[in-house]
Amino acid sequence: MNWVRMPLGPIQTNAYILSNDEKFCLIFDPGSEAIKLNTYIKEKSLKPLAILLTHAHFDHIGAVDKVRKEWDIPVYVHKNEENWLTDPSLNGSALLTGQNITAEKADNLLEKEEDLEIGPFKLQVFLTPGHSPGSVSYYLEDENLIISGDVLFKGSIGRTDFPGGNHEVLLNSIHKKLLSLPENTLVLSGHGPETDIMTEQExxxxINGFTL
Structure with a gap:
């Protein structure tokens, strides 16, 4: 399995492309710059199967429609944020940018923690709310990595001052879902560089000193 981090847009939101040796790939959080993302996929002769969103804030969804239409692939998002894709007042774009950033409705709604099989890819969906009510993280156990969106960063955690955010809920998500993973699990965050569970624990x- 190969992965690439692609910071996109004015606040450099990380999109991720995970691919296998047969060139099939999954796209996570295409937040902006659809041309850049689509060009990379074409240059590498990749075959996208789906777009998976960790959550539906504007900086994670801005390129969804152009990428979806380019490759004719489905979009996954948590049910709690299904309306955020189409509503700038919910996804934060109207408040924070003065622009109306939207996407068409998702094709598949996640409602619970479950195993996903998309082509050759096997993922576990973890419910990790707190940064937003529908935040999820995607864990690939065989690859020893988790795509955490804006839940956990290198040396930091997601903001909770946006509508629907909750600091205590976020910390519970981090401790119960992420920090319980093996210490060498790679964390691919929504902004900034990758990290690992041991580094963040220490x-x-x-998150140090927080008790459940």
């Missing part, structure tokens, strides 16, 4: 000042 060094992250936002």
């Amino acid at each position: 060094e992250n000042p936002f």
Whole structure:
């Protein structure tokens, strides 16, 4: 399995492309710059199967429609945020950018923690709310990595001052779902560089000392 991080847009939101040796791939959080993302996929001769969203804030959905239409692939998002894709007042774009950033409705709604099989890819969906009510993380156990969106960053955690955010809920999500993973699990975050569970357990000042 191969993965690439592609920071996109004015606040450099990380999109991720996971691919296998047969060139099939999954796209996570295409937040902006659809041309850049689609061009990379074409240059690498990849075959996209789906778009998976960790959550539906504007900076994670801005390129969804152009990428979806280019490759004719389905979009996954949590049910709690199905309306955020179409509503700028919910996804934060109207408030924070003064623009109406939207996407068409998702094709598949996630409602519970479950195993997903999309082509050759096997993922576990973890419900990790707190940054937003429908935040999810995608865990690939065989690859020893988790795509956490804006839940956990290198040395930091997601903001909780947006509508629907909750600091205590976020910390519970981090401790119960992410920090329970093997210490060498790679964390692919929504912004900034990758990290791993051990590093955050030992060094992250936002989660050290928190008790459930």
